Amino acid sequence: MSLMTVPASTPIRRAHVRACGRLLRALVEQRLSRADRSVRQSRSAFYRRVWTNAAADLGLPVRRLTGDALEISLGTGVLTVRNTVCELDSREVLDRAGDKVLVHGLLSAEGIPVPAHRTFTIDSLDQARAFLGDAPAGCVVKPARDTAAGNGVTTGVRTVQDLLDAVAVAAAAGAKAGRSSRTGSPFTKLYAKFRDLRRVPLLIEHQVPGDNYRLLYLDGVLIDAVRRAPLSVVGDGHSTVAQLLERLNTRRTSGGGQNGQRPVRPDTDMLRILGEQSVTLSSVPETGRTVVLRQAINQNSPEDNWPALGDLCESIVEQGARAGAIVGARMVGVDVITTDPRVPLAASGGCVLEVNTTPGLVSHYHGHPGAVDPAKLLLQRLSGHPASSRVTG
Numbered sequence: 001m002s003l004m005t006v007p008a009s010t011p012i013r014r015a016h017v018r019a020c021g022r023l024l025r026a027l028v029e030q031r032l033s034r035a036d037r038s039v040r041q042s043r044s045a046f047y048r049r050v051w052t053n054a055a056a057d058l059g060l061p062v063r064r065l066t067g068d069a070l071e072i073s074l075g076t077g078v079l080t081v082r083n084t085v086c087e088l089d090s091r092e093v094l095d096r097a098g099d100k101v102l103v104h105g106l107l108s109a110e111g112i113p114v115p116a117h118r119t120f121t122i123d124s125l126d127q128a129r130a131f132l133g134d135a136p137a138g139c140v141v142k143p144a145r146d147t148a149a150g151n152g153v154t155t156g157v158r159t160v161q162d163l164l165d166a167v168a169v170a171a172a173a174g175a176k177a178g179r180s181s182r183t184g185s186p187f188t189k190l191y192a193k194f195r196d197l198r199r200v201p202l203l204i205e206h207q208v209p210g211d212n213y214r215l216l217y218l219d220g221v222l223i224d225a226v227r228r229a230p231l232s233v234v235g236d237g238h239s240t241v242a243q244l245l246e247r248l249n250t251r252r253t254s255g256g257g258q259n260g261q262r263p264v265r266p267d268t269d270m271l272r273i274l275g276e277q278s279v280t281l282s283s284v285p286e287t288g289r290t291v292v293l294r295q296a297i298n299q300n301s302p303e304d305n306w307p308a309l310g311d312l313c314e315s316i317v318e319q320g321a322r323a324g325a326i327v328g329a330r331m332v333g334v335d336v337i338t339t340d341p342r343v344p345l346a347a348s349g350g351c352v353l354e355v356n357t358t359p360g361l362v363s364h365y366h367g368h369p370g371a372v373d374p375a376k377l378l379l380q381r382l383s384g385h386p387a388s389s390r391v392t393g
Contacts, residue, residue: 011129011164015122018168019197023175027193042253044068047083050361054375058385074383084358086378088330097327097357099145100203106326112319113351115205119144122171122198125163132163135206141166143174144201148356150298151177154269155207156276165268167202174200210339210350212297213308215320216359216374217332218381222317224364224374227308227341231264231294231301235285241274242266242281245293248301262299270294297335298360305363307370308341315344323355331378333359 051070055062061073069082080087097103104114120127132139139157152173154166175193216223233244249263264270266281270293274280277291285291294300316336324332338350345351364374379385 011160012122012125015125015164015167015171016198018164019122019171019175020194022168022172023193023197026172026176027190044083046362047081050365050375051081051379054373054379057373057376058379058383060379060383060385072379074379076384079379079382084360086331086358089328089357093328094357097329097332097355098148100142100354101144101201103327103355107323107352107355110322110326112323112326113345115140115208115351115353117203117205120202120204121200122167122202125167128163128167128202128204129160131204132157132160137209138207139163140205140207141170142203142205143170143177144203145174146177147173148298148358150294150296153296153298155295156269156273157204157207162272163204169267169269170202171197171200174202208337208349208351208353210337210348211341212353213312213316213336213338213341214305214359214363215312215317215334215336216361216364217321217324217334218378219330220321220325221381222309222321223377223381224372225308225312225317226305226363226366227311228297228300228363229304229306230292230297231299231304232290232292233285235287235289235291237287238284240282240284241279241291241293244285244291245281252301264293264299300363302362302366303368305366306368307366307372309370309372311341313342313344316341316350319345319352323352327355327357329355329357331359332357 048068048070051072052062055072060075063071063073065071065080067082069080072079072081101117101119104117107114118127118131120131128141137158138155140153140155141157141163142153143151152170154162154169157163157166175197212228213225214228215225233241233248235244239247245264245266252263271281273292273295274283279285279291316338320334320336323334324330333356335353335356336345336350337353338345338348340348340350361374364372
């Protein structure tokens, strides 16, 4: 089948065409968007600052390498860091952890609860429709591998129309990050992205109720934990939701990476979430009203995160450490969802959502009382620095 040939089934054809449009727009924005470039530069500056300051506080020499990389001397060796990437785990481990379906299977085999799920592609859309029809509540649709930071994730999928929109978003994100398009000439890589759209592996999961927690581990030791709320804005009584969103993005582009690291754009998912709150982009929320913009937690702002080290029961902490060990990674961010962090996941109906091997740190720099400096704690443990067991920010 040629690149431009699309399947005959009307829903499949619609999903494929929408995914092509999504992918094209994402590639253009990546190249041309000033906001995207500004945010990427701010993100790099944020992590250079975080790692450099943490090393300086511990008396560890830092050398700037090419691009965004830093080399930190640990005494017994060196650690190369590049934004969220610490060169602690092999490519094999990173690729294994990037396969969400494989990780679900590994965790489930060891008795760690994961969401009910099914894999599919655009061509096998009927499988996702059947799964959605059996879901007790909404579903989550996402790329099945190679993406991070909430890219391509849609929550609250309840109708076939929701599913078609979500599939287009997930397939475009999955194709953009796909392994088969990482090598070759620019044209070859571009061709591979569009060629792979129909067969990009996708994942649909039952949406599990509860709060989202990120647990950060190094070598099985819990470094920090935060409870992560959805991205939201707060009404002031005279600004529209669109104006509040514009201010949020301005803060992100001018905040040096500290106020969030991706611009937030209105899309069908946002409009649906707003509609569920009886709000539109032109609505003027009353003073103090919180309006949720995104349910995909990775896109929230730092202030939407809260310290949670003291909230988690021993069982959840132990299962998070086991999840990282099962994947084989030294440094992981384990995402857990539960209605009650004081009891085991099995008792609350909670589960482990994902195991991330290059976890972002910005959510830990939320500024609320009880915050810690995770970069400092990570370097402290790696260097064997004789500091206190917990270093506050």
